[in-house]
Amino acid sequence: MSKNTLFWFRRDLRLHDNAGLYQALKAGKPVIPIFIFDTNILDKLAEKQDRRVEFIHRAIGALQTELVALGSSLVVKYGTPEAIIPQLLDKYDVEAIYTNHDYELYGQHRDAMVQEYLQSEGVEFYTFKDQVIFEKDEVLSNTKTPYTVFTPYSRKWKEKLTDFYTKPYPTEKYFQHFAQISPVEVPSLESMGFVATGISFPAREVRDSIIQKYAENRDFPAISGTSRLSVHLRFGTLSIRALVKTAQRLSETWLNELIWRDFYFNILHHFPYIGEGHAFRKEYDSITWRNNPVEFEAWCKGKTGYPIVDAGMRELNATGFMHNRVRMIVASFLTKHLLIDWRWGEAYFAQKLLDFDFAANNGGWQWASGSGCDAAPYFRVFNPTLQTQKFDKQLEYIKKWVSELNTLSYPQPIVNHEFARKRVLDAYQKALKKE
Structure with missing residues (x-):
């Protein structure tokens, strides 16, 4: 009886033009597609109405529909890869696992651990750029x-x-190599401790x-x-x-x-040290941040008294999306106007953004704070009023998200722009002179 190959879906939730899947199917052995809802990641999520988990769950459902139509099934598990992979090897008589590269530090650590285990079991592990x-x-x-x-x-x-x-990658040429197995039930969001939000996601x-x-x-x-x-x-x-x-x-x-x-x-x-919380330009780790928790909370909730900043934060909180120009404005405001550590903002975006990706999120925050590669110079401080005049002159975007604008219930500005600008330049100069 022919041994099986597993294809492990991760950040590649599609059947078409998928590098690792193509290589697995082309190899000619029956391919059993798997997905693991990784509790090493999920257990760290504070929000149980997590839009990203819901997005993944829907994408998994769509994949399952396609695979069932091909006479196959996605095998979906909930747990840690280190616990699930041995179970799958036992059950399916596996000779190789195929997947695509993961570039984040956790993903690399996980894959190294899995590879070491598979080697001890005589099972091949192949990963591809996708x-x-x-x-x-x-x-x-x-x-x-x-x-x-x-x-x-x-x-x-x-x-x-x-x-x-x-x-x-013309995967469809080899779809006949998917293992012919009965449909396997996909765990519900609720069974994993998550709650559906029912929001609509951007079109593909x-x-x-x-x-x-x-x-x-x-x-x-x-x-x-x-x-x-x-x-x-x-x-x-x-x-x-x-x-x-x-x-x-x-x-x-x-x-x-x-x-x-x-x-x-x-x-x-x-420069993997950026994945461990360090500034790309290490001298910027010397900055003395104010890190006022009350002001941080006002920024998170979109109640700073700066309408463009507040609109951006409210859009993020409500939808998991924020326009890229506005991302720059709110990030500059947090780090420069409030002198709050960019890592606080990075972590908040990591919690809220539907499209959160560590490398791009870290890059964007370090750019805004001046500490990153190819970053805006530290003395460049976005003026939210001028940004509004340039990019939302008619206040259309602002009014959509800040309905109480120009009423007594809208807060006064949390800090004066000119005062904040002088304060941040002074703080950065002091820190950078020490180096």
Whole structure:
């Protein structure tokens, strides 16, 4: 009797154009697809109405429907990979596990542990590049060092890009190699201790016209000028290769946004200390933050008295999404106006963002605070009033989220802009002079 192969879905929740799945199916042994709701991750989530868990659960349901139509089934488990994998080996007579690379520190630690165990059992473990175009050492400077500035990185990235890197993996050619097994029940959200929110998620398709006009519309939060595809990229319900091909056809500016994503994965790979809570530019770890908990709470709830900041935070809390221009404004406000450690903001976004991705979230927060690679200089302090005049002049976005604007119930500004600017420049200068 033929031994089986397992394909382990993680951040790649699709059957089509999936690198690791293609390799598993092409190898010719019966492929049993698996997904593990990893309690090492889930147990750390404070919010039981977690939109991301719900998104994953729905994506798993969609995958299951496709697999059942092919006479197969997804085997979905709830627990730790270190407990589940041995059970699956016992049950299915497995000779190899295939999956796609994970770049986050926990994922790398988990995969190393799983690989060590599989080796002891004589089971092969194969992982493949799927969620980025270029990874690890694929884009280096002429001196073979990692880029820490985006523009030269993106230039080299584009030089290196050929059709080979965007060619889809034709998994459907080998769908007959899925193991023919009876449908396996998917655990409900409730059985895992989570509660459905019932919210609607961004569509997996975006109109060409939005991408074509992306460069002119992307900074205006009242306009539907962005793709809203980030959550699909985060969980792999869309292929990065397909999106890069769309960007090549329609918008250089949108392509650059996809390259930023690769860039931040590249930074995490080469400078793993950022995954342990350190500033990319280590001298910025010397800053003395005020970290006022009352002011932090006001920022979290969107009650700072700065309408553009409050609108952004309320949008995030209500939907799990925040417009990218507004992300920069609220991050600058927290770190520069309130002198609150960027790590507090990073952790709050990690809790709330539907598209939360460690590398990009960390990169964005460090950029805003001045401590990151290719960051805004520390003395650049966004003026929320000027940002509003430039990007939401008619207050359309603000009024959507701050309904009590211009009433007595709306709070006074939490801090004076000029005062805050002088205070933060003084704090940064003192810290950076010590180095």
